[in-house]
Amino acid sequence: MKKNSELENLKIQTRRKEKIKKELVDKKWIFKIIIITFTLSLGLSFLSESTVPKLNLIGGIFIALIFVILGIAFDIIGVSVTTASSKVFHSMNSRKVKGANIAVNFKRNSEKVSSFCCDVVGDICGVISGSTSVIIAGSLSKKLGIDLFLMTLLVTAAVASLTIGGKAIGKSFAINKCDIILYEFSKLITFFYRCK
16 A cells, blocks of 8 residues: 555656646757757768768778767766766856856756757767768778678677767766766866857
């Protein structure tokens, strides 16, 4: 009987949270993120599709690795923003520590920052590294005389495992070092604000 009442209480709390979240849905943000994703994806896909086929094999592998590393790096930043302590950055901001104001802003908008870093940039990098791996597979297939289908399977599996393995390592690193990562990223963003 006690278990049933606890379960009912949990269901009621969940419904309340869902109702609040529905009210807080930012439709402008959703529209913006769709446009940003489309534009970034189009630009980066065009860049990779127009440059990678012209590169030699080493250059193609280098481009694929850059996109894999970018995806992992932004995933780390996205996780750090959601898990970092806002108290630390409010304290730093009150003492006028460089970059703390941006970190506070990121924490206030952690859902949006995380969505942009993990979903937008991370997924775009995943798609582009995947399409780049197909081009690399074609080049390797010709050079080594191996069946294109088999080579495509091997290369895309290697790129996927590198990405997923890197993100798995990155997530635990991001959770353990979230405050430092967010602070360093905020300092970097401060540099770009100064350049404007």
